[in-house]
Amino acid sequence: MNVNSGGKRVRRTPEEAKSLILSIASDRLSALGLEGLNISGVAKDAGMSHATVIHHFGSTGAMRKALLEKMTHDLLSDVMVALNHHEEPARVLDHLFEMLSHGGHGRLLAWLALDQQAFSPASESKGLFTDILNKIAEDSGDPVHAKQIIFLVAIAAMGKSICGDAIAGLIGINETEARQFPEWLAEHIQRI
Amino acid sequence: MNVNSGGKRVRRTPEEAKSLILSIASDRLSALGLEGLNISGVAKDAGMSHATVIHHFGSTGAMRKALLEKMTHDLLSDVMVALNHHEEPARVLDHLFEMLSHGGHGRLLAWLALDQQAFSPASESKGLFTDILNKIAEDSGDPVHAKQIIFLVAIAAMGKSICGDAIAGLIGINETEARQFPEWLAEHIQRI
DNA sequence: CCCACTATTGACATTCATGTTGATATATCT
DNA sequence: AGATATATCAACATGAATGTCAATAGTGGG
Numbered sequence: 001m002n003v004n005s006g007g008k009r010v011r012r013t014p015e016e017a018k019s020l021i022l023s024i025a026s027d028r029l030s031a032l033g034l035e036g037l038n039i040s041g042v043a044k045d046a047g048m049s050h051a052t053v054i055h056h057f058g059s060t061g062a063m064r065k066a067l068l069e070k071m072t073h074d075l076l077s078d079v080m081v082a083l084n085h086h087e088e089p090a091r092v093l094d095h096l097f098e099m100l101s102h103g104g105h106g107r108l109l110a111w112l113a114l115d116q117q118a119f120s121p122a123s124e125s126k127g128l129f130t131d132i133l134n135k136i137a138e139d140s141g142d143p144v145h146a147k148q149i150i151f152l153v154a155i156a157a158m159g160k161s162i163c164g165d166a167i168a169g170l171i172g173i174n175e176t177e178a179r180q181f182p183e184w185l186a187e188h189i190q191r192i
Numbered sequence: 193m194n195v196n197s198g199g200k201r202v203r204r205t206p207e208e209a210k211s212l213i214l215s216i217a218s219d220r221l222s223a224l225g226l227e228g229l230n231i232s233g234v235a236k237d238a239g240m241s242h243a244t245v246i247h248h249f250g251s252t253g254a255m256r257k258a259l260l261e262k263m264t265h266d267l268l269s270d271v272m273v274a275l276n277h278h279e280e281p282a283r284v285l286d287h288l289f290e291m292l293s294h295g296g297h298g299r300l301l302a303w304l305a306l307d308q309q310a311f312s313p314a315s316e317s318k319g320l321f322t323d324i325l326n327k328i329a330e331d332s333g334d335p336v337h338a339k340q341i342i343f344l345v346a347i348a349a350m351g352k353s354i355c356g357d358a359i360a361g362l363i364g365i366n367e368t369e370a371r372q373f374p375e376w377l378a379e380h381i382q383r384i
Numbered sequence: 385c386c387c388a389c390t391a392t393t394g395a396c397a398t399t400c401a402t403g404t405t406g407a408t409a410t411a412t413c414t
Numbered sequence: 415a416g417a418t419a420t421a422t423c424a425a426c427a428t429g430a431a432t433g434t435c436a437a438t439a440g441t442g443g444g
Contacts, residue, residue, distance in 0.1 A: 201391090201392060201393075202391095202392085203390090203391055203392070204391075204392095205391090206390090206391080209391075209392095240392075240393085241392070241393050241394075243392075243393060243394080244391070244392055244393075247390095247391070247392075248391090
């Protein structure tokens with residue numbers, strides 16, 4: 001849990017410090033949920049005082065925003081790579097679902113969306129997102145349906161990351177059926 | 193904002209009090225988002241002391257859980273009615289999306305899901321949910337695909353309620369396209 | 385009318401997160 | 415080595431939310 005248990009004072013470069021902090025924050029997001037994404041807790045787990053965290057990010061909101069930016073960028077660039085490598089749709093979907101569900105990507109996105117701060121126009125990742133959209137639309141050939149399909153996939157991915165397990169449990173979907181879902185969806189999307 | 197501005201002390205039946213509190217809480221959820229769902233704020237808007245709210249519900253978490261229970265029940269029974277009236281799938285989907293998006297239904301569900309408290313086994317609405325599942329599976333005739341379809345619709349509905357607007361904005365979906373989405377989805381689901 | 389019951393309330397205590405400040409330690413440069 | 419820059423920290427101040435408790439005030443029954 002605690003990173004720095006020794007008594008010595010550690011001095012990092014600002015980049016190292018920010019990177020460490022965001023890494024710990026990401027871990028806490030996965031382990032504790034959104035409540036774990038506060039300055040005091042993150043600082044404690046990172047083995048530093050909370051004043052240090054504030055020194056680097058300025059405020060709690062800014063830290064969260066930085067984490068969102070990093071996670072979004074990682075996610076989108078990963079999807080972009082998969083698209084450029086001409087992977088089959090099923091693989092891309094699987095990858096997308098996996099990345100959103102794992103580690104709290106989708107959760108953080110949802111949480112910020114619920115706070116009406118997400119997808120701010122100034123977001124650096126917006127360009128990447130539109131790039132992906134263009135790529136998909138270009139590959140599919142049907143721009144009208146493409147929009148609806150992308151919308152469907154996007155909201156489904158978000159919903160699955162947030163409460164996919166709970167809903168699957170309610171419906172009574174077993175392990176293998178759950179694993180097959182991305183493939184199933186990709187197949188039926190291609191038929192449209 | 194404030195309900196009781198007079199100086200007189202109002203005495204309600206426990207049922208009236210709970211109903212009023214949950215109503216105010218629902219309003220605050222729509223207006224202020226999840227942050228508005230705390231005892232102090234709700235009590236203030238309801239024109240009573242926060243001690244009264246605690247008296248009726250016991251704790252903040254219990255109040256939230258009660259609100260979730262009520263909203264879920266309202267939502268599911270509405271869907272059940274639509275199904276029993278043999279409305280066309282497009283109408284049912286439209287209705288589902290509308291109810292989840294409006295008034296913060298989906299938001300509260302998502303928030304509680306993020307807190308890993310939602311869909312608790314003891315939930316009274318679980319029975320209603322399985323009823324709906326059986327009804328749909330029975331209507332569709334194909335139990336294998338039915339599960340996947342229901343799963344898709346459920347997670348899509350959740351995702352749309354949380355960040356549908358933001359994603360639609362990113363993709364560049366206009367007003368009419370957005371309105372047509374439920375119909376579009378219903379049509380392609382029926383073809384499966 | 386009087387009494388029991390309880391919904392309601394103000395005041396208090398507690399906990400916790402956030403943010404500020406001045407001092408200190410450490411890396412880098414000359 | 416000495417000086418500079420700044421990353422780090424302990425301590426403090428603040429504010430918000432939660433929960434407890436004893437007292438008060440409506441309500442209904444005898």
